[in-house]
Amino acid sequence: MSKDSVSERIIGFLLSNEGKDVLQSELWKELGLTSKELSKALKKLEEEGVIKREPVTYKGKRTYRITLVADTLARVQKTGLQAGRLGKLVVSKLVDEVLDIPCVSCPFINRCYEGGFYDPVNCQFINEWVLRHGQTKRTR
Template identity: 30%
Template sequence: MPKQNDLEQKALDIIMSRGEKGILQSDLWREMKATSREGSRISIRLESKGLIYREPELSRGRWTYRLYSRRQPISVDSIIDCPCLSCEENSKCGAGGKISPIECEKLVQWVLNEN
């Protein structure tokens, strides 16, 4: 039988993998091959530790909770095309230097176009 911490970590991994959509508590315990009682207790423990939050939701005519992670995996998607990452002047660039991000036209254009 898996340790309680292992089950909690597995549940947290599943919840985090669902991102902003979250996962229904009833779907979580099914995916974990756990009982409803075990799934409920695990989600309550994760909530009490501040790792997730639960919102009540009516699903298929029954009340359950949708579980959301308080932390999301880090993503570099928002900066992947930042000109600084491939700039030839990157090693010389810095605040107060001859080459500065404050004066960089490529960076200014990238920031303005990201909206």
């Protein structure tokens, strides 16, 4: 398996499991890699600033919790690390999140402003979305 596709699979997995604990000791099994392949790819991604690893103890063994850094897309573009395909993965995740915001499909958007009848500060759709979004992030 190429080094690039290993990195892509790692990032794809982290994107689709955002908010969950992803542990190095479990990730290689999830991705069908050897522990050595995973370790090497993670080290490179960490050096490039795409992910971060925090030491944790799981089932009595030391491992790492792996998370994407907040500005992964910028990092991916900066490092040129498979910018096309990885960028698309990140962008598609961001687009999904943006399209989910109620204002995108709201019929009142042209009449909505602060202090108006439709007001983002008191919007029921936004409040419900924030609650739903917060719950989704916590339960994933």
